[in-house]
Amino acid sequence: MTSKLKFITPGDSTWLEDKPDIDAHTTTQFVYNAHHSLALDLQRQRLPIYKNRSHIIYLLDKYQSLVLVGETGCGKSTQVPQYLIEAGWGADGKIIGITEPRRVAATSLANRVADERGCILGTEVGYSIRFDDCTDTSTKIKYMTEGILLREMMGDPLLTKYSIIILDEVHERTLLTDIIMGLLKKIQRKRKTLKIIISSATVDAEELRDFFNTNTSKDSSKDTATILSVEGRSYPVDIFYVKEPVPDYVKAVVDTALKIHEAEEPGDVLAFLTGMDEVDRAVSLLSDHANLIKEGRQKLMPLAMYGSLPNSEQLKVFWRAPKDTRKIIVATNIAETSITISNVVYVIDCGFAKIPWYEVETQTNSLIIAPVSKASANQRAGRAGRVRSGKVYRLYTEQAYNDLIDATPPQMQRSDLAPAILQLKALGIDNVLRFNFPSVPPSKNLVAGLELLFALGAIDNNGNLTNPVGMTMAEMPLEPVLAKCLISSGEMGCSDEITTILAMLQVQNIFVRPGGGQALIKARIAHRKFEVKEGDLITLLNIYSAYEKNKINSWCQKYFLNAKALRRATEIRKQMRSLLRRLNIPIKSCNGDITQILKCIVAGLFPNAAFLHYSGVYKTVRGNRDLYIHPTSCLYTIEQPQWLLFCEILQTNKTYMRELSVIKAEWLLELAPHFFQKTKLERD
Known part of the structure; x- marks a missing residue:
């Protein structure tokens, strides 16, 4: 090519000529990059922060x-x-x-x-x-x-x-x-x-x-x-309240989104729900409606947004919707402040959020669904006024809004402080009680955190980090109870299996659960092929073992498993094993000895023990708190075992235990005699 070409370099306004060695494709790409760069520069200069540079x-x-x-x-x-x-x-x-x-x-x-x-x-x-x-x-x-x-x-x-x-x-x-x-x-x-x-x-x-x-x-x-x-850049926002409280806010979110789609002008919808299960349920219901929309009418694109969603799925909410299509993004409070999604004009606020809460009496971490604060409600409403005048639909009454607290208490005042204390000790701060926190935590939470670390063997009688257990636990990017499981796995000869289980726990959304109909029944039957009476953690181990032999998407689709989540678990497992090598913890397999794996889990999660009370409900050993098996657990439909260990508690209409393992009472006495007494275990 010998003719003169004129094009602009990215970020440069000068014209360059006489470039015979560049072909037409390169020139087109170069000009595209130049326009793309200039567009970004203009977009950056329009942001309110620019004049404060x-x-x-x-x-x-x-x-x-x-x-x-x-x-x-x-x-x-x-x-x-x-x-x-x-x-x-x-x-x-x-x-x-x-x-x-x-x-x-x-x-x-x-x-x-x-x-x-x-x-x-x-x-x-x-x-x-x-x-x-x-x-x-x-x-x-x-x-x-x-x-x-x-x-x-x-x-x-x-x-x-x-x-x-x-x-x-x-x-x-x-x-x-x-x-x-x-x-x-x-x-x-x-x-x-x-x-x-x-x-x-x-x-x-x-x-x-x-x-x-x-x-x-x-x-x-x-x-x-x-x-x-x-100064922010926002447009006026109209706020609407319901006259009467809604009985099911997930269904109300779906109904409101569909009414907006039918009656309102173009513009994307952002709906807030509390957690992954609710978001998936709402997206599934919206997808069913989207499939019924006739040709020639505006289409509907429901999208989920929550923290544990695979990265490729998360990025979809930022893409511009196709022509004649309205995006409905159903999100947790992650979309409240952490990310900004463009072209959102309508916001639906369910009025609730899931927040962590720690009970000192029972020493249990819970995820509770609680009303949002006024600050959070206003922040959600602000999402609607970014591109033009917007509308906010609050699924609660105006009186309920007036009764909300001004701001959510800092997490420091409502959470388990054991991980924080462990990190501070590792950083050389011995007197944690005198550490200058921006929000002073309750003294009983600090004492409970110290007690848990002492029970796990991370600190000694003087409150100093033990070597090697305490030092090694501080090196691990895991909760103290899970870190103790990982450390014990090297001694008990099952680190191969424990790294797999812990990697699967980090992902959280392994199962694909359709919204209803025949697909839901098929998914339930497929999942049962992996389930075992020993509980959810061994079920996760079975799923990964089967996945290793069939690493193809069609196999995951057949058994209603999330292929992307399993690939992510593989990456985490690899990282976890390299961490074990760095910490000189041997990687061994117990060759299918389930008892050894369960004992290793007990060695770390023993504070999360629950027993079946004669009244038919489970109770924590400390504090006598009533607990129930979560409906998604593989133990939900079988005969209730006498003793369980749980990984987390979820508070909704009941207090549910999730990620369960079936254990024996004598293992608690064997592996945590300093924490349990026989008389306590045999009570009731």
């Missing part, structure tokens, strides 16, 4: 800590790290670290910023989440979950490779958020050059500024922390 850089030069308050969607999560790189904060090999409370937020934001920077994900821009590290030595902007940053502190207590740490979505006040804020405050005293940005959509900014402000005098010119508010 120089203010952010100036305040970081002057102060150690900056509380950045701005609505979700204003660009603070994606643009601020780029402004800092452009201002030179990534020089000398330093990294800008951004923490996110959820894995999906870390991966989706890293993808977005890599696209804007025009680089391959994992190079200049990368992410690191549990069992998945997509970074290299050239990474300048690193998105990660809070747990990853906490583990990095164990190897590098002063975080010397970071120039700036951005704590994103602080208003969620997760357990790890509060721990990291307390630790960063200590690090700043030793390392004055470390800058911190506390980024949030809705937060008590003055409280956090005062927490990070090391100036004790009345002279405000010496303050080390300040606040910057960013």
Whole structure:
């Protein structure tokens, strides 16, 4: 090709000529990339955060800590790290670290910023989440979950490779958020050059500024922390309430979504439900209706969005819908603040959310379905006013809204503190009771956490980490009870099977359960082929063992199993085994000895024991709390065993146990004699 070509390079307005060595396809692609880059630049400049760019850089030069308050969607999560790189904060090999409370937020934001920077994900821009590290030595902007940053502190207590740490979505006040804020405050005293940005959509900014402000005098010119508010870009939103409370909010969400689709102008719908099961049920019902829509009418595209969904499925909610098609995204509270979905005009709010709750009396972690706070309800409503005037349909009365609490209590005040204490001990903070938390946790929760760690053998009589058990548990990215199972598996010769079970537990959505009809019956029959009387954990082991021999999608479809979830479990299992090798824990198989596997599970999960009471319900050994087997468990339809171990508790209309294992009472006395007494076990 010898003719002169004219084209624009990405990010450059100069015209280049005389390029005879470039063919027409390359030129077309080059021009496309140029337009794509220019479009992104224009889009970035329209974000509300753009006009605050120089203010952010100036305040970081002057102060150690900056509380950045701005609505979700204003660009603070994606643009601020780029402004800092452009201002030179990534020089000398330093990294800008951004923490996110959820894995999906870390991966989706890293993808977005890599696209804007025009680089391959994992190079200049990368992410690191549990069992998945997509970074290299050239990474300048690193998105990660809070747990990853906490583990990095164990190897590098002063975080010397970071120039700036951005704590994103602080208003969620997760357990790890509060721990990291307390630790960063200590690090700043030793390392004055470390800058911190506390980024949030809705937060008590003055409280956090005062927490990070090391100036004790009345002279405000010496303050080390300040606040910057960013104006949001939102349109008016009309809010509608129901006249009477709805009996079934999942069905009400589906009905409301269908009415919007029939009567309202084009625009996507975002509906909030509490958990994976409810989301899948609603999507299934909407899919049935979508299949009945006749040709020539606007089509319907129902999509699910929750944290444990495979990454490829999560990304679908960000894609633009085909022509004449309306997306209905059914999500958990992950879509409330962690991610921004474009083109949402209508929001349906069920009024509830699933939150973790810890009962000290029974020492059990629960997921309870509770009414949202006013702050959460307003945040959900704000999703509707991003592209044009929107409408919000609240499936509760206006009086019910007025009765809601202002904000959800920080997780620090309502959760099991054993994992937090373990991490703090590993970081060399011996006196946990005097640690400076942003929100002071209840003393009884701290004591219960110490008791659990002592029972697991992680700390000694003086409260110090034991070696090797305590040190090894702190190295593992698992809950203390599961970490103890993994450590014990090496000694008991079943680490091969235990790594498989724990990897399957991390995925959570192995089974495909259709919404109803013949498909549901077929799925139930298919799942029964793997079920065993020993419980759900051994069932998961059976499923993975069968999957290893038939690693094809058609086999998964035949038995109604999630192929993507099983592939993810394979990756986690591989990572877990490499962790065992690093910690010098032998990888052995017990060759089908189920008793040995169950005993190993008891060695870690013994605090989660429950027995069958003569009244016909299960009760916790401590606290006498009534429990029921969850309907999705393989033990739900068989004769009730006398003793069980559960992995988690779910609170809905009843208190359900999930992920169960059948055990014998004598194993508790054999493997945890310090925790149980024979008289206690034989009661009732």
